[in-house]
Amino acid sequence: MLAVLPTLVSLLLMSLVHENPSNTTNDKRHLNKFSLIALVIAAYLTIILISENFFVFPPWAHFFTTIILLILISSPLHIALKAQKSESSTSLTMTPFIFALEAQEGPPVPVIETNLAQAMSTVNFWLLFLAMVCAMGSGLATINNITQIGESLHYSTVEINSMLSLWSIWNFLGRFCGGYVSDLFLHKYGWGRPLFISLTLAAMVVGHLVIGLDVSLLFGTFVVGVCYGSQWSLMPTITSEIFGVKHMGTIFNTIAAANPVGSYILSVLVIGRFYDMEAGGGGKCEGINCFMHSFFVFGGVCGFGFFVSLVLFFRTKGFYALVLERRSDRVEVEG
Template structure:
């Protein structure tokens, strides 16, 4: 019985969740950055350079996608037994990279090895961060394949736990080695790598579907919400009252118990599925259609990276991610400077930074879950929800630009939730547009949009305008004018959601017309339809740009 439970997609999901909970090393850079700076005699510019390689390593995952495709090629079986290949190969590489990178950083900080040159330290940081792409790719893509009918929910759960992982690792740090960032780096080297190696045999690809998938996925979703709420309460209580060491230990034990709970769901799912027939709601719903209308036939073909890059949809999705992810990460990277310019206290700023993980989780999990619900119940495509979140993100940026009292609270909540939603919607949309076979490679290539957008918005826009603003004011700027222009421009760029609304509306209306005529959907015709809406969007953007330019001049 135990062996049968271990060979289920639910146990694979549980193992992936556990791995995802340890991937927040990059999010905790602030804990050990000070000791890294002092031990290596870095100035702030050098430390920022090392941090850039952390961001590059954590976002450029094309190699991990290629490895995943090679490792899982022709290895998908109904019982999950994938021969010599499988997701475990990618997880093993990620575990080795994680241990190597963080261990070498720890050895450098503690003096175990000679002080490395800056380029070598950048390499250490890149290796450590690159492990995230391997582990994340294996978990996200395998979960999407295992739960194809509810891919949005599965990806949302995976991405949601990554969003919470930073807060979990901070809880581990404050319990095991509080005030000792050197030991925390060693912890980052050991815990993710060891856990990944222990559970990697459980992460497999299963091509079976049961009627109870939705019920048990809802159970995992509820559990993830409980964990997020628990972490939020801990963060708030610590910020207001503080916690003694024994209380930190108790909260960590409770957290570990909550993280063990997916085992119960896996056991229950196995028990419920023993006598259940295989079932796919999307396919069964199509077979049950008796309205007399012809169904839309969509060719099931997976594109490789080169073929996808020749597709207009790839570059549209990439552009959306530059705006959505780039503007979101630029906001959190500058939230401290924005708060200081608006005279927020350190306590308020730290609370905003800590709670960002929670808003990020809500976006990652919520967008995946809601997109599945809209798809199955209303037939609405996921890009429609992506358009909505980009529209809400635009409002969030404008709230930050407004500078009214307390604006960072609603602004950071809206931007954080909408930013997180991009991370769960993008992989699922990628699989639906280009297929699952090469999804890991394509998804990680599109993810490059995040650091690219961060550079454009943070360095070339926010940093440039801020430096121009402080001329004659010293090294620090105070007042809402310091970041107003930057976020008005970011809001305008993020308002590309209008094109996505047009895109979705065009797809829905075209598919409905085709289904009524009994036509087969031709992607070339859909692309032509899309070009018409892009032309409309371009005209709208010109009008918006003129209005915003006049507004900025008047300010």
């Protein structure tokens, strides 16, 4: 299903994708509404999933909560229709203003555009790739083994299923907040985005140790899930800023290969071997020792990734200062 269904969906719907020229300059309020709905849905699902661990929902309650969820999921359609109506009514009045902006002469903004071969010949590319191997690899290895970890620690089936579902929400929150927070601190304090890769890797060290020591599997997966998700908003943005957007698709997907590479190394060569060792070569393993040593290794790996990303942060500090200067100059011209 994972191999065929996404491919079929893309092939069936690709004919619907087309260029849609637009003159809107007030999309931010509509996008903020989309973001708010996404956060409300995440909060709603979190409450439902946690409640199912304490209460047995009768059929009518399942029906009622599902109806509410369907209403929340369909609500973005209303925002899109309202935005389209607003766009059509204001496009004529906004056009002269847009043309006036385009006619103004601003300072030249040089853009760095590198292809894959040029990017791979830089130190920054490999620093980013290594950091992603550590962060994405350990995060994916964690979710790949959540069921086995829960079983070895004698969690109930309901608790394990809840943690698996909640991981998706933590992942979403990481993707949502990672981009927003890094953007905020970049424009307000001039902090380069690679710093937030360092901060999330430092947090992942704590999360892995919490899981390995069986302090709290729920809290540990929350920390690792949020930090893992944040990489998927930080890494593409950093890629486009450092290497340009012309060949971003190729460069981004090459760096994204760190996800399966890191997962293979840490899932097969670390967790798999430690688990088999503790299980005695066959059968199920029970107890804290089944995964404790693996997550200690994960903590060390993320600690190494922390220092790698910190090097990337200091190497790109001057670059991000220049990016901020260019953007402030552009804002002044448009103002």
